[in-house]
Amino acid sequence: MTTDTPAPVGSTVVDKRFPPITRTTLALYAGASGDLNPMHIDIDFARKSGFSDVFAHGMLVMAMLGQAVTDVVRPDRLRAFSTRFVAITELGATIRCEGTIAELFEAEGEKRARLALTARNEAGEVKLSGEAIVAI
Amino acid sequence: MVDSSAIGRSLAPTHARVEAGRLRYFFNTLGESNPVFRDPVAANAAGFAATPIPPTYLFCLEMMDADDPFAMLEALDIDLRRILHGEQKFVYHAPVVVGDELTLQSTVTGVTQKKGGAMTLIDVTTRITNQRAEHVADAIRVVVVRNPEAAS
Numbered sequence: 001m002t003t004d005t006p007a008p009v010g011s012t013v014v015d016k017r018f019p020p021i022t023r024t025t026l027a028l029y030a031g032a033s034g035d036l037n038p039m040h041i042d043i044d045f046a047r048k049s050g051f052s053d054v055f056a057h058g059m060l061v062m063a064m065l066g067q068a069v070t071d072v073v074r075p076d077r078l079r080a081f082s083t084r085f086v087a088i089t090e091l092g093a094t095i096r097c098e099g100t101i102a103e104l105f106e107a108e109g110e111k112r113a114r115l116a117l118t119a120r121n122e123a124g125e126v127k128l129s130g131e132a133i134v135a136i
Numbered sequence: 137m138v139d140s141s142a143i144g145r146s147l148a149p150t151h152a153r154v155e156a157g158r159l160r161y162f163f164n165t166l167g168e169s170n171p172v173f174r175d176p177v178a179a180n181a182a183g184f185a186a187t188p189i190p191p192t193y194l195f196c197l198e199m200m201d202a203d204d205p206f207a208m209l210e211a212l213d214i215d216l217r218r219i220l221h222g223e224q225k226f227v228y229h230a231p232v233v234v235g236d237e238l239t240l241q242s243t244v245t246g247v248t249q250k251k252g253g254a255m256t257l258i259d260v261t262t263r264i265t266n267q268r269a270e271h272v273a274d275a276i277r278v279v280v281v282r283n284p285e286a287a288s
Contacts, residue, residue: 018167025165032162034200037216049217058221059195063166066191070170075188075231082225 006113006136007101014099014115016068021056021093029060056089061119061128068097069115073134079112083119083130093121102131110135137283138212138247138256146243147208152201154189154236162193179233186233194226194264194275198240208242208260214281222257223278230272237267245276256281 007013026040035057038045046054062083069078089095096119103114113136119128163173171178172188179187199205206216232238246259262275 028161028165032158032165033196034198034205035196036199036205039217045217059192059224060166062224063162063190063192067166067168067170070173070191074182075172075191076184078191078228080225080227081191082223084223085221 006104006111009101009104012098012100013072014068014097014117016064016071016097018064018095018097021060021089021091021095023054023091025060026054026056026091029057029063033057033059033063035059051088053091055091056093058083058085058089058128061085061089061095062130064095065097065117065119065128065130069099069117069132069134073132077135078132079135080133081130082132083117083128086126086129089119089121089127093127095119095121095127099132104136112136137249137253138214138258138281139249140247142212142244142247142258144244145208145211146241147211149239149241150198150202152197152238152240154193154197154232154234154238156187156234158200159187159189159193159234162190162196166190176234184231184233186235189232189234191226191228192224194232194238194240194262194273195224195277197238198242198262198275201240208244209279212244212258214279218282218284220280220282221277222280223276225276227274227276228272229274230266230270232264232266232272236272238272239265240275241265254283256283 099115102116115132242262245261248257258279264273
């Protein structure tokens with residue numbers, strides 16, 4: 001996206017697929033992120049808590065969404081980034097991150113775009129929905 | 137059950153240093169290949185003082201460098217098995233790059249009861265400043281607590 005040729009509202013500007021989330025992914029992410037909640041790495045703990053298995057950290061999937069955004073937007077042009085964790089992301093999920101331009105506006109003396117974002121699994125179920133505000 | 141008396145509660149601030157090695161581990165886990173994050177020369181060429189952090193990493197820094205990452209939950213007497221992360225928001229004011237020394241101060245800014253008390257939503261807002269006392273970002277998380285004993 002450049003200042004000269006902003007894509008129109010409705011355009012899909014983010015579309016990235018990630019490899020399946022494995023137990024290894026969750027173990028590595030726990031260490032890499034400092035999120036040591038055993039819910040994501042210890043099946044015994046997850047079962048005691050009423051879940052059938054461990055599941056992905058919401059923030060792991062948000063990091064995927066963030067990466068998909070910064071693939072097309074310089075990180076210093078990101079003004080805000082938010083997500084709702086709509087549903088638990090199961091082991092094995094193959095996440096696809098998409099973003100469309102929902103609004104073009106001006107704020108604080110610069111042109112900005114609001115991107116509507118989703119992270120879905122291979123069945124198309126929304127796991128995260130959110131938005132990013134970027135300077136264009 | 138946590139109620140609105142928790143609003144305003146804050147803990148000792150967390151001090152975190154943005155380290156290249158820890159960041160590399162994060163990028164390897166996520167399969168990040170963007171040169172602006174991975175290569176200091178590319179970051180400099182793009183106008184960054186050093187390689188920048190990715191959008192969600194502020195959350196990680198607080199978890200990694202807090203003496204007890206679950207201190208807020210313990211202070212509010214919340215069982216880890218009953219929580220889910222409901223929402224997360226970041227508002228960015230200035231870039232954060234490798235080498236920065238951050239101070240992260242978290243405060244409970246909202247408590248909402250849902251479904252007749254079966255769920256409590258707790259908003260925790262983290263104000264983040266750097267070594268020059270610049271306010272670089274705010275991170276806001278919504279923690280969902282399931283209160284099965286309150287479910288009718």
